[in-house]
Amino acid sequence: LVALDLRLARDGLEVARSRGIDSVAIVLLHADRHPNHENQLAEIAHDVGFGQVSVSHEVSPLMKIVPRGDTTVVDEYLSPILRRYVASVDELLRSSDGSPTRLMFMQSNGGLTDARHFQGKDALLSGPAGGVVGMVRTAGAAGFERLIGFDMGGTSTDVSHYAGELERSFETEVAGVRVRAPMIDIHTVAAGGGS
Numbered sequence: 001l002v003a004l005d006l007r008l009a010r011d012g013l014e015v016a017r018s019r020g021i022d023s024v025a026i027v028l029l030h031a032d033r034h035p036n037h038e039n040q041l042a043e044i045a046h047d048v049g050f051g052q053v054s055v056s057h058e059v060s061p062l063m064k065i066v067p068r069g070d071t072t073v074v075d076e077y078l079s080p081i082l083r084r085y086v087a088s089v090d091e092l093l094r095s096s097d098g099s100p101t102r103l104m105f106m107q108s109n110g111g112l113t114d115a116r117h118f119q120g121k122d123a124l125l126s127g128p129a130g131g132v133v134g135m136v137r138t139a140g141a142a143g144f145e146r147l148i149g150f151d152m153g154g155t156s157t158d159v160s161h162y163a164g165e166l167e168r169s170f171e172t173e174v175a176g177v178r179v180r181a182p183m184i185d186i187h188t189v190a191a192g193g194g195s
Contacts, residue, residue, distance in 0.1 A: 004037045006044065013041075013048045023052035025076035027069040031057040052080045059121055060180045067171055067180040071121050074179055078120025086115045106130040108183040110166050121181045124174045128158040129184045136162050154194035159187045 013024070024045050031038045035057040045053045054076035060068045086103070093101045103115040108125040110133050131151045139147050139162075149160035161167060167185040171178065 004040055006040065009041055010044050010048065013045055013050070017048050017050060022050060023054070023076045023080055024050050025054045025056070025069070025072045027056040027065065027072050029065050031055075032061050032063050032068065052076055052083075054079065059119075062180060067178050070178045071180045074124070074177055075119055075121040078123060082118055082120055082123055086118060090115060106133070108181065109168060110184045121179060124179060125172075125183050125186055128160075128186045128188070131158065132160045132162070132166065132184050132186065135160070136166070153192045155190070155192045157189045157192055159189070160184065
């Protein structure tokens with residue numbers, strides 16, 4: 001309804017970038033249906049030199065600005081850290097002739113993704129999700145199809161349920177932050193072996 005003020009947006013992004021900010025989360029009302037303004041802001045952010053630009057209609061293309069915004073901020077914060085980690089692992093795994101190996105990462109939804117597509121919003125429960133997938137495969141090989149998972153670590157315990165298919169939730173609160181992304185339904189208790 002109102003044209004985006006591209007000059008004001010560029011000025012604000014340039015100020016933020018000049019202050020050393022390298023990541024930006026772009027979240028606008030109704031962008032799940034009308035992403036044009038978010039796309040314009042993302043183009044400006046890339047042009048200004050931001051290393052990470054997370055755009056809500058791509059990160060969490062669903063209604064409700066608050067959970068979409070929370071998820072976009074989580075992605076904006078974690079993706080640069082993951083990108084550095086993935087690059088270091090990739091470097092260590094390269095063969096002696098320097099050619100890359102195929103590197104895949106577990107996601108919170110229980111699936112694998114190519115390292116180049118691994119995003120912060122999909123990494124939050126990737127470790128516990130790998131435990132659930134491993135439990136299902138191991139128990140399946142032994143002939144069991146109905147399972148309760150109990151995965152105790154040093155500081156927390158993860159509990160899951162399996163009755164023929166992986167159960168997923170699409171909006172989860174992780175460390176007090178609401179994240180809207182598909183994840184294996186895992187209940188975590190802050191009590192582990194080291195606690």
